[in-house]
Amino acid sequence: MKKVLLIVVIIVVGFFSCRKEESKYPELVLRYADNQSSGYPTVEAAKYLASLIKERTGGRIELRIYPDSVLGSEIDVMKQMVYGGIDMSRFSLGTLSQFFPELWTLQLPYLYSDSEHMWRVLDGEIGDMYLHGMVGKGIVGLAWYDAGAxxxxxxxxxxxxxxxxxxxxxxxxxxxxxxxxxxxxxxxxxxxxxxxxxxxxxxxxxxxxxxxxxxxxxxxxxxxxxxxxxxxxxLPEVVMISVDAQKKVAAIDPSYVELFAECARESGLYERKLWLEEEKRxxxxxxxxxxxxxxxxxxxxxxxxxxxxxxxxxxxxxxxxxxxxxxxx
Ligand code: GCU
CATH class of the missing domain: 3.40.190.170 (Bacterial extracellular solute-binding protein, family 7)
Known part of the structure; x- marks a missing residue:
């Protein structure tokens, strides 16, 4: 009888310790800033991004969304991200150009004939070049969000x-x-x-x-x-992560770095859909x-x-x- 009990205990303990996805507490909590409010497409997409990350890391990483500029204006958030105080944010290209002057080209007036033209550019080589070029200042670009005209x-x-x-x-x-x-x-x-x-x-x-x-x-x-x-x-928006936060993510599992970029891109597609609806509304x-x-x-x-x-x-x-x-x- 004792033997049977012991086996049951081993199975139960083993079952729970193997099931990381059921862990109640995240190993890493990241702070994500947005200067828009709940209901706005970028904030709703950030919530979606948080749910994807939670699900795909089995709850090991949690993204906490801070809307309404509660962590500061975009410029303040950018400065805090450079020093590792804030982990992630969604920025307008207009703000980013002040930090990455090379982005100015993408900000030129009447650069695109329409929204479809802009997305052909951003989803292609040029968009990737700029997105991945935003490094070297302590922050890294992950995905584009729509912000209309x-x-x-x-x-x-x-x-x-x-x-x-x-x-x-x-x-x-x-x-x-x-x-x-x-x-x-x-x-x-x-x-x-x-x-x-x-x-x-x-x-x-x-x-x-x-x-x-x-x-x-x-x-x-x-x-x-x-x-x-x-x-x-x-001017599109960019989802960004600080280099510091990216290192913390990699320390949990190196494959999570790419997972974050993948989730951010997926949340970008979701945001584009929300954007079109919100523009009409x-x-x-x-x-x-x-x-x-x-x-x-x-x-x-x-x-x-x-x-x-x-x-x-x-x-x-x-x-x-x-x-x-x-x-x-
Ligand atoms: C857009 C953008 C904001 C930005 C704002 C602005 O609303 O989504 O992130 O701050 O433009 O004009 O400052």
Missing amino acids: RSFYTRTPIANINSLKGLTIRVQENDMMSRTIELLGAKAVQIPYGDVYSALQKLRIDGAENNLPSYVFMDHNQAAPYFYQDEHFR AFDEALQSGVTFTVPDEDDLLALRKAMEPLYQELGEREREIVERIGNT
Whole structure:
């Protein structure tokens, strides 16, 4: 009888110690920052990413998502990631360009003909080159997320490019973005994302520029109800991990480094789907809230492109070559 009992005990203990996936406590907890709120496509995709990682590491690694800029503005998060204080984050290309100036090429206005063109580029060799090129500063790029096209919106009616002249427009903390806006005859002010609503309300700025979901999610439509659909920038988002965090992941299991990249890419496909739905929803919500949309006509679009031409003329040889390849993709 005693023998039988002993065998049962051995089997039960063996069963539980072999089943790592049932371990209650993660061996590693990583902090992931996003400056958007719950419900926003990038945050929902980050939650999905966390679930994939939990499932595929058998619960050994947990990703804790911190939305709403609770860990700081994008620039603050970036600085903390470089020193290993925050493990992962989702950044706008507009913020990243300030740290990785070579990304500026991807930020050029009217670089892509449409969203499909952008994804052909980002899903191909050029996208991989930039994603994997974001190393050497303590952080590594894992996957692209969609962020649609950015347009201007203002407190006062906007008929065409000339209406922007003399206005004070908020831009991301990115010098090339300031330059772009100044080429249109407006004055650029760099303000963190979370402070734009109050800057609009306090009349510190006349307008800003962003994609439709951000415009509505941040209530900017309440303060700046004139939306000029010029779609000047298409700035994707990038999911990043710090080199420090990547080493911790590898210490648990070296194969998890690639697993993270794979999960991030999968969450990227999920985010793209959510993005398209959210763009439509945001447009309807903006319309219902009384926003006036202006679509530039052909002449106006030509004038916009012409005003921004110096940005293309100032490119170096290598950048020109990449722009040409993008055009042919
Ligand atoms: C988008 C992007 C944010 C970014 C913001 C901005 O909303 O998703 O990450 O901070 O643009 O204009 O600052």
